[in-house]
Amino acid sequence: MKLLIAFSPLIVPIVFQEQISCVYLTKSASSGYYQDADFVIGGLFSLRETAGDIEHRLDFKYTVDPLDVVYADLTKHYQHILAMVFAIEKINKDPNILFNMSLGFYLFNVDFIEMKAVESSMALLSGESPPIPNYSCRPEKTDKLVAVIGGISTGISTQISRVLSLYNVPQISYAPFDQSLGTRVQLQSPYQFPVHTTALYQGIIQLLLYFTWVWVGLVVPDDMRGELFLRDITEKMTNHGLCVALAEKIPEFSATDTVNPSHFMEKVTMTRVIVAFGDTHDFMIIVYLIIFYAPFGNVWITTSDWDITILPIEQNLIYTYFGGGLSFSFHMDEILGFKDFLRSVQPRKYPHDIFIQDVWSILFECPYFDQHGNRELSQCEPNGSLSTRPLHLWDMKTSPSSYKVHAAVYAIAQAVHEELSLRVEVHSFDKSVLWAPLPWKLHPFLQRGQLGRSSNEGNVANKQVSATKLDIFNYQSLQGGTKAQVKVGEFVFESHSVQHFSLNEELITWGEHHNQTPFSVCSQSCPLGFRKTPVEGKPFCCFDCILCPDGEIANKTGIYKMILNVEISRNVLNLEIYRNSSEC
Template sequence: CHPLLLVVCFSQADEPVCRHRGDSENPQLSKNGDIILGGIFSLHSSWKTRQERYMHKPLPLQCTSLNFRDFQFAQAMLFAIEEINNSTDLLPGVSLGYKIYDSCGSIPRGVKVALALANGNEEVFVSSEEQCIQRAQVQTIMGETSSSPCMAIATVIGPFHLPLISHFATCACLSDKVKYPSFLRTIPSDYYQSRALAQLVRYFGWTWVGAVRTNDDYGNNGMATFIETAEQLGICLEYSVAVFRTDPPEKIRQIIDIIRDSTSKVIVAFVSHMDMDVLIHQLSYHNMTGYQWVGSEGWIFDSKTAAMDTHHILDGAIGLSIPEAYVSGMKEFMLDVKPLNSSGNELFTEFWEGLFNCKFNQSNLSVGNEKVCTGDEDITEIHNSFTDMSLMPIFNNVYKGVYAVAHALHNILGCNETCDSKRPLDPLRILQQIRQINFKTKEGDEVYFNENGDPAAKYEIINWQPTQNGIVDFVTVGLYDASLLADRQLILENKTLIWAQNSMQVPLSVCSEECPLGTRKVLQKGKPVCCYDCIRCAEGEFSNITDSITCERCPSEFWSNEKRDACVKKETEFLSYEEIMGSLLTGASLFGTCMTCLVACIFFRYRKTPIVRANNAELSFLLLFSLTLCFLCSLTFIGQPSQWSCMLRHTAFGITFVLCISCVLGKTIVVLMAFRATLPGSNVMKWFGPVQQRLSVVGFTLIQVLICILWLTISPPFAFKNFKQFNNKIIIECALGSAIGFWAVLGYIGLLALLCFVLAFLARKLPDNFNEAKFITFSMLIFCAVWITFIPAYVSSPGKFSVAVEIFAILASSFGLLICIFVPKCYIILLKPERNTKKNMMGKGPTKTT
């Protein structure tokens, strides 16, 4: 015997016989035809459990709880077969039969009836030379409804290449053609649905959600894809729990406690309708309202599930469903179930009794509780899950699956006006032909399969909107088409949506409120990425989008505003004339200039007096001129620095001060020479006469001019914007260019000042009438003190204050020279004219009286 046929060969009265192991399985619905199509549906949803002691052979599985829903699926298959048999265009002259088995929702039974469809139940008598090998009894199998049974069945029949076409098994795992080579389906894979659900959740801004899934291949695989996509979209799961309809009450209560204790207000439910029915019962018992449910197609458009929600737990639910469909004549065919009773079918009897809640056999009636079935009841007078046609999209999937097989057979049999019914049928060839078909149904639906045996992924987005009479209205509010570009796949129509508890506002479900502008997200330790704190951006940084993960640095010339949501141009700072400090320094500079000019006028007015002539009038006027320039050069330090002002201010300062000190130095030497000239036999004045004095001043000044020229040539000062000193300000200042040049200028001035101070100090004890040396000593002492203290003050002063310190040093030293050297002389000229005589200058003036 062929090992895959699960049969056993043995000898009975010397006649080899091949039989199936175990009890034979008979179809619940069947019809003969030239070609037989198989069907596996859960016509019952459960079975009676028995405690087997294994003391005797177990009895066959006893199915319970008639499932009207799968009964409808079976009828959709019968409708398609009958329509094809009545067609003259498709499979003309060939009649299709069927064998439909009940799997009772049991995976082992589903596998068993699949083998029965593949092998048949008849005993085969063969000679000793023959093998128990026969053709498959059916050419294809329609079903099953759920993913897990399909996986088991497809695994078993896959090696035979017997096509299995499901109308509602959506697990993405079934797209694996290595594991399930003969599986096809007319419903999209959950790979697309899971991604669509994640995009739908993200569309409404829900980043903190809970998840409930059916604990089977459908729920586990679908939720795994959802979680993977959700993480990519920035969605976090607070919890993910699995439920199955056979779970004990304790486990269901644990799931309810997890949902109650959670903070998320949105629940993504990737569950089948049967598991959802169990969950709704417990949710209603605990009055768990106020949650926004997002559902998969397994339950979101199931009217029976909506009817069970008497406590309005699921009001406002939103999710994906198979697009609406209409097949003309199918509804009428389904409601006309009496032809199924033609053979005295037990299934019909059970169906009729369950539909009308009656009994055909009077002896089975409970006293006073049940009525007698007549068989003539009017099915149009009842309203239950069987008469509800809301699952027409799934019926249409069954319909398309049957037609796909018919088109494949039509092509294989070379049908034109007639078909070659004698041509042998090979399941592998049928499978290959089904994968290649592409046709449109009479309603215009295009039917084809991709390389994985899946159809195009298209979904409708529906919203549960309760009506005044308590019936839920499934309103289509959008579409999802996986064949479009990523940013155009999800389309929400401009329709009013109802949310949980009949709210018109989109519910909020986030772990943390969105971070406003000017802040950034900082993750909370030990929590998902959706849980974070909002930290204000640091100074100089900004964020102009909500929920920013980083704060960006402002450009170098900008600084963050108070709210940290934008950058504003930094305030530029320099010592200007408009501010108080600049105005005071300008006033001091002009005052010093005026004072110097006044002294020059006094000296010019009294230029022929002894005191002016005795103090070297030419050097005095040159000194006054240089002091005027010193006072005026401080003005070049005020105002916005530019390329020219930076070069001018330092060179003007260096040259004018050297000119000034050179004059003072000349006067000091003159005093010393004059004292030496009064000594007997001294002739030193001829070595330092007027010409030598002029040349010394010019020579000393030229040296400074050369230093400044070298400085300006090699690396001159320049204006630049200092961004480092202050964060929120731009200091516009003059860079030194060459620091050596700057300190060479200052050093040369300091050298001359020190030399002048030493010479003046040596002449400090000259007779009183020659008091010029004392005044020069004091002025040089002030000058040196100012500039020695200037260096640390200049280095440590920030921004414009360093410029102010430099101006103050210039003004202080200039005032020191002016006051110490010229004010005493002006005092004598203006207030003590009696002392402004030649005799007094020569030491022969009148004696003071007491």
């Protein structure tokens, strides 16, 4: 056992009079899924929402009891793990990437518990679960660790980084991009996949303008990421003549007791259209509030980070309140061969995968039993395929998170390749020098790639290709009751002066509450003979209509005038809206 040198309040000094040995601080909360190789990538994923997420206690005495209440088995998140396994299998089949050496993995499920993320990060460094702080008890594992992929949220990524950065181990976060993440970590912040937020904001604005939705609610998580979104989108909306009907900040799921349901419902019913900017975990409480307190049907505009279908709630109920929603997703090319790989996945193919038993039991509604400490599935379809599962349990389409995990594996493999190439060149192709590279030597190569730590929007934008494309999806109920996300349009952002928005309105369905495109205005248009007058304390979208003075009449109706320019050759609809004063 080797001593790892680091200084941190997490390190627990243990003095022995005769010899040093590994002792456990706590009962193992979750063992890892390990596959040996010449180089190993760690992976920290979130597969469940549990009672531990609610308690949110950060101390080494806390352990997750397997019998703890599981609020949600997020089976679709298992695709994130499979994306990593698939990428590693492909890399190992190519002898040129790692000089005919192999890549392995060490994977943990941390749920959404930050303490569990800390513990699993330390397990990657010590080689044992539960970990032995600051000691390497399994050097045959720890000496091979080159980088870590995780976690799914800013909070989880921050806790992982506070451990890994002590030893300068590279970490790639697959959480939604958060420009404030670098300020949360005292040492070295994780690498993130840059996102062109300007393109997303402009896409949302163009969608609102297209449907003349001028009275719009905003819902965000109560953190810095949500605060920045509110600031930026509010400015853009005002510049385009759109008004913010409400701006609601939602606390994390572990602080649900701070939410006032009646207050939230009162706010939500102020407008027909709500833009929700956050991820599945951020807005888990929203789903329950909407369903249990049953407001009228809002149209939800979201991003792909929030998957409203993922919760274990009867899907017809989910569709009743969220059907007709529109979602923006940054366009991704298909990962070649990934769908075929997913179709081939079965428990017997991966007998050492400790996660697949639970996932398979839920997906195919078949129990498992413990036999001599090993879980075995029973009464399962012998040839069950993931491609047959419904949308709320599984999606064969590659999720944005899976796409990033897959890309992160290749980024790490490329960095290892370049580091090894320098050794081979120096030692005249003596393959005996190709031992596991020191993790901190990979940083220069990762920094030259498409990943970045910068919180500067300009630097992030510079990493984008010349045009950023977003796909627009509509949550629908298809024939036979099948639920699906159907692509109905796209938005291409090249610059502030060059944007292309296209939408096939005939493909859109608005759910059970609307049989036609809903309106979202604060005040109805003033008829002929009336003029608008501002309402004190209300935005400009809200006004009263009063009679014109004797001898005068309003010669225009409506609050807005639309100018439509159709470029038939490019099948692009450009739409601009401006305010009309409707004076007498």
